[in-house]
Amino acid sequence: MIAPKHGSVMLKEVLADLNAQPDGIYADATYGRGGYTRALLDAVKCTVYAIDRDQEAVDSAKALLAAYRGRLTVLHGRFGDMLGLLRDCGIQHVNGIMLDLGVSSPQIDQPERGFSFRADGPLDMRMGLSGLSAADVVNTADEAELIDIIRNLGEERFARRIARAIVAARSDSPITRTNALAKIVRGAVPRAKDGLDPATRTFMALRLHVNDELGELDRALEAAEQLLTTGGRLVVVSFHSLEDRRVKRFLQQRSDDSAGTSRHVPLPETRPAPSFRLLRRRSLTPTPEEIDRNPRARSARLRAAERTGNPAWPPNSERIAA
Ligand SMILES: C[S@@+](CC[C@H](N)C(=O)[O-])C[C@H]1O[C@@H](n2cnc3c(N)ncnc32)[C@H](O)[C@@H]1O
Structure with a gap:
């Protein structure tokens, strides 16, 4: 076992909502430094496919790949392409997907990546x-x-x-x-x-x-709907209100939670059956203790939902209905 790091935001809550089962297959679509992946592999005897668009993140996985040989695959690519990335590995369905959006601490902390205005560096900001x-x-x-x-x-x-x-x-x-x-x-x-x-x-x-982060998120949510098996969980942590709003809207519409739908938007008569069930209506936020320990967690919002047995909605349904 490799000791967990403390930088992963809402790790306990993410794992609880993922509800991983032995022998399940899980996707950590934002590997980063592998905080979620490592904790999941330690918690349950499952298999993890991890994705990151940043080559440095993928390269940082060497120790984990060796420690969890046969249970971990790390893929370089964008989570918006998750469906194709996993299918290229022969994976058609997964039992759970985690998304921890935004940049990682190593990305922000390296001035040469150009994400931070606190330290001088080239104006780059490209994760990939x-x-x-x-x-x-x-x-x-x-x-x-x-x-x-x-x-x-x-x-x-x-x-x-x-x-x-x-x-x-x-x-x-x-x-x-x-x-x-x-x-x-x-x-x-x-x-x-x-x-x-x-x-x-x-x-x-x-x-x-x-980084076309909102477009990536839209594609990832639809890919998750296709990939999750019945009962599979989608857990998303976002740090930006625009991202959280998109996740909320997508899950509300897919779960038929009409409380989240505008009164002014007529519902299509042939609305597909709900493809998700919300684990809770409101988002979860980090505990005050976590924010004290890790101030970068302060704007985090966690949303989670469980895949129903109904078919995935046609592509772009939520953007059409929104
Ligand atoms: C907040 S960090 C994840 C930290 C991770 N949960 C951990 O515990 O170490 C977000 C990571 O997602 C990656 N990322 C962001 N957008 C992505 C995308 N569209 N596709 C793949 N990876 C992405 C970033 O490169 C970064 O490494």
Whole structure:
């Protein structure tokens, strides 16, 4: 057994909701440093398929792969492609799926990954190191697109001012460092009363955009619906209200929990039968003790649901109904 680390958020609650059974097959779709995977393998004699889009996370799994030989497979890829990744391994169905969204502590803590405005580094933010970096977006998107990204993904009311300041600054020289961007944002908006660094929302927005995190989440939820066996559990921990809202809406619609459906949206007459049953209506949050121990847990929300025996809904049902 390898000693568990304390960094994994709501680990006890995640494992309780997953309700893993001996000989079951589970997917940890956000391996990170393997906190959930390791705890699960220690708790129950099951098999785990772990996924991460970050090659560094996959490379960090060597010790675990050796310690749990034959019970752990670690796959490099995006959880939005989970269906294909698992099917390539001959896995058609799983008994449970865990998603712990966002970035890992090692990603935030390495300035060279460019996620943090607290330490200077290249303006990168790509979890998978492919595609457009944050610097590419900041230096090439037009002002209207920057406003959209910062407003919609950062829920930032000063998006217009920030976008204008970015466009002005980059006309002198490209913005390539996290410190440079943070300084531009701080100079563009009034100081927040709550003490939140004014760069927080803009950095969050760029990260979500660069990694298409909401699109990934939508694809992962639909893949989970296809992959889970009857009675299988989906457990999702999110840190951002936009993500949590999507998980909530998806599960409410799939579970026929009409309390979550807008009165103004007529329900289709031929609504499919519920594919999930909510374990609880409200999200779970970390205990005050966990937040004391690990302040990064403070915005975590856990939602969990159990797969029913009904067929998966047609793709995009929830976006059509929303
Ligand atoms: C919060 S960490 C997970 C920590 C993990 N539960 C643990 O206990 O160590 C999130 C991880 O998910 C990965 N990730 C984020 N989005 C992903 C995606 N779309 N596909 C695959 N991995 C993703 C990140 O690279 C990061 O390593």
